[in-house]
Amino acid sequence: MSPTTEPLTAERILAATEEVLRRHGPAKATVVDVARALGVSHGSVYRHFRTKAALREAVTKRWLDRTSDALAGVAAAERDPGERLRDWFWTLFEAKRHKAGDDPEMFATYQVLAGESGEVVGEHIDELTGQLTGIVAAGVASGAFTAPDPAATARALFHATGRFHDPGYAGEWTRPGVEDEFTAVVDLLMRGLRA
Amino acid sequence: MSPTTEPLTAERILAATEEVLRRHGPAKATVVDVARALGVSHGSVYRHFRTKAALREAVTKRWLDRTSDALAGVAAAERDPGERLRDWFWTLFEAKRHKAGDDPEMFATYQVLAGESGEVVGEHIDELTGQLTGIVAAGVASGAFTAPDPAATARALFHATGRFHDPGYAGEWTRPGVEDEFTAVVDLLMRGLRA
DNA sequence: CGACTGACAGTTTTCAATATCTGTCAGCTG
DNA sequence: CAGCTGACAGATATTGAAAACTGTCAGTCG
Numbered sequence: 001m002s003p004t005t006e007p008l009t010a011e012r013i014l015a016a017t018e019e020v021l022r023r024h025g026p027a028k029a030t031v032v033d034v035a036r037a038l039g040v041s042h043g044s045v046y047r048h049f050r051t052k053a054a055l056r057e058a059v060t061k062r063w064l065d066r067t068s069d070a071l072a073g074v075a076a077a078e079r080d081p082g083e084r085l086r087d088w089f090w091t092l093f094e095a096k097r098h099k100a101g102d103d104p105e106m107f108a109t110y111q112v113l114a115g116e117s118g119e120v121v122g123e124h125i126d127e128l129t130g131q132l133t134g135i136v137a138a139g140v141a142s143g144a145f146t147a148p149d150p151a152a153t154a155r156a157l158f159h160a161t162g163r164f165h166d167p168g169y170a171g172e173w174t175r176p177g178v179e180d181e182f183t184a185v186v187d188l189l190m191r192g193l194r195a
Numbered sequence: 196m197s198p199t200t201e202p203l204t205a206e207r208i209l210a211a212t213e214e215v216l217r218r219h220g221p222a223k224a225t226v227v228d229v230a231r232a233l234g235v236s237h238g239s240v241y242r243h244f245r246t247k248a249a250l251r252e253a254v255t256k257r258w259l260d261r262t263s264d265a266l267a268g269v270a271a272a273e274r275d276p277g278e279r280l281r282d283w284f285w286t287l288f289e290a291k292r293h294k295a296g297d298d299p300e301m302f303a304t305y306q307v308l309a310g311e312s313g314e315v316v317g318e319h320i321d322e323l324t325g326q327l328t329g330i331v332a333a334g335v336a337s338g339a340f341t342a343p344d345p346a347a348t349a350r351a352l353f354h355a356t357g358r359f360h361d362p363g364y365a366g367e368w369t370r371p372g373v374e375d376e377f378t379a380v381v382d383l384l385m386r387g388l389r390a
Numbered sequence: 391c392g393a394c395t396g397a398c399a400g401t402t403t404t405c406a407a408t409a410t411c412t413g414t415c416a417g418c419t420g
Numbered sequence: 421c422a423g424c425t426g427a428c429a430g431a432t433a434t435t436g437a438a439a440a441c442t443g444t445c446a447g448t449c450g
Contacts, residue, residue, distance in 0.1 A: 008423085027433095030411060041425050046413065156379035160355040168363050184351035192387030203393085225441060236395050241443065 008040060010048045010058070017059050025105070026112040031055070057120050060113045064124040067095055068131075075131035081139030082190065085157075088135060089186055092128075093164045100170040111167045129154045139193070146195040153193070160189055203235060205243045205253070212254050220300070221307040226250070252315050255308040259319040262290055263326075270326035276334030277385065280352075283330060284381055287323075288359045295365040306362045324349045334388070341390045348388070355384055 006012070016037045020029045031052050035042035049055040074088045100107045114121050132154035139145030147153040163169050164182045172178060201207070211232045215224045226247050230237035244250040269283045295302045309316050327349035334340030342348040358364050359377045367373060 031413090032411065042412080043414085043426070044424055047423075050413090052412065152375075152379050153383070155376060156383050159358045159376060160380050160383065162358050163354045180347075181350060181354060184347050185355050188348070188351050188355065188387040189383060190387070192383040192385070226443090227441065237442080238396070238444085239394055242393075245443090247442065 008038065008044055008048070012038065013045055013048055013055070014059055014062060017055060018062075021059070021109050021113075022106055026109045053116065056113055057117045060110065060117045061120045061124075063110055064114075064120065067092075068124060068127045070095060071128065071131055075134055081135055081142055081144050082194075085132075085135050085139070085193075086186060086190065088132070089161060089164075089182075093161075093182055096165050096167070096170075097173045100167070100173055107167070107170065111170075114167065125158070129158050132157055136193075143195055145193045147193065157189055157193075161185060203233065203239055203243070207233065208240055208243055208250070209254055209257060212250060213257075216254070216304050216308075217301055221304045248311065251308050252312045255305065255312045256315045256319075258305055259309075259315065262287075263319060263322045265290060266323065266326055270329055276330055276337055276339050277389075280327075280330050280334070280388075281381060281385065283327070284356060284359075284377075288356075288377055291360050291362070291365075292368045295362070295368055302362070302365065306365075309362065320353070324353050327352055331388075338390055340388045342388065352384055352388075356380060 013034065017029070017034050020033045020037055023029075024033060031045055032042045034055075035045050038045075045055070049058065071088060071092060074084065074091050077084055077087075079087075129151070133151045136145060136147050136150040136154050136157070140147050140150060161182075163172065164178075164185070208229065212224070212229050215228045215232055218224075219228060226240055227237045229250075230240050233240075240250070244253065266283060266287060269279065269286050272279055272282075274282075324346070328346045331340060331342050331345040331349050331352070335342050335345055356377075358367070359373075359380070
């Protein structure tokens with residue numbers, strides 16, 4: 001291809017890796033493919049990422065962070081904690097549902113990547129439950145919620161809604177009635193939360 | 196082996212299949228193995244089960260029914276609905292946790308089988324949510340619970356506790372603190388349920 | 391006659407040879 | 421000399437021929 005003079009950065013490698021993953025899928029995407037897409041030798045890729053696993057982890061983190069960042073705005077909004085909590089859950093569900101529904105192959109690819117990168121996924125979940133803890137604590141402060149331990153309650157809320165954000169259940173998200181099921185679970189939880 | 200004169204029944208075939216699955220695992224257990232274990236030709240097995248898939252489904256149903264039956268007793272007990280509900284969830288969690296912890300290989304085997312038999316699993320879940328609906332309805336009747344639609348509430352309860360009975364999460368059930376997490380979720384749900 | 395067998399066709403799995411990939415590093419190049 | 425290359429060793433994946441399995445059914449046996 002055109003011998004680009006642009007410097008080879010980690011960011012360019014990540015973008016190329018995402019493209020290769022989209023084209024070839026997680027099983028067949030190789031470091032050699034990524035290097036070829038960039039017009040460099042695979043040895044150059046290894047100057048920026050120690051291993052193929054590290055490269056994949058970085059791509060995964062990038063993807064997960066997009067969701068966390070979108071939710072951070074909702075979590076930090078200046079609103080009644082009850083509405084904010086409901087909005088946060090709804091935003092999370094919708095985000096996941098669209099990712100899974102709009103581009104199922106890429107979603108499946110990222111599901112595989114996430115399965116390989118336990119550490120990164122754990123941090124992502126910690127980030128999300130951290131945002132939830134903030135909302136719960138605000139509700140307790142305003143007297144709207146009762147929760148002796150906001151962090152523990154946040155984890156409970158996250159676990160209880162797993163069916164609507166855990167990728168393992170993605171297959172269920174297109175069935176008719178899921179939205180009602182989601183509403184039923186969230187309603188029950190919010191009733192349990194109120195002071 | 197000893198040429199048994201006992202008649203070849205579906206039940207004997209199911210027992211032999213379970214044994215073969217235990218020995219060989221789900222990937223390598225064949226109909227020929229089952230026939231050999233029974234001292235008959237594989238053609239005879241096909242007189243009782245139309246296909247290998249049907250045989251596996253029957254084994255799976257048998258296994259799932261053991262759990263349903265154990266829980267039916269708890270669901271039908273004459274007790275305060277609140278206690279009954281808590282007991283039911285706890286019994287379900289403990290039953291699954293012991294199956295997964297005491298014999299991990301067989302649990303993994305049944306997880307594979309269940310994945311193949313969507314229909315049978317669906318019926319099992321319907322049975323369990325049916326039991327839950329009974330408890331919720333009793334709570335509404337006694338004035339202890341508020342639930343406009345007990346069946347919908349039962350499904351919500353089942354979904355919200357999925358992390359503690361869905362086999363996909365079995366890996367988490369041995370981590371320290373799961374019991375507290377389970378208690379936190381159940382407490383939240385029961386608070387949301389009360390009138 | 392009803393329960394069982396075993397050979398058979400078509401499909402799936404296994405296994406070993408072959409090809410490709412990962413990760414390293416001495417040396418090239420601008 | 422900083423960034424890159426490409427040959428290499430060991431590990432992993434692919435391939436296709438051979439073996440095993442699934443499901444059928446005409447025929448055997450008590």
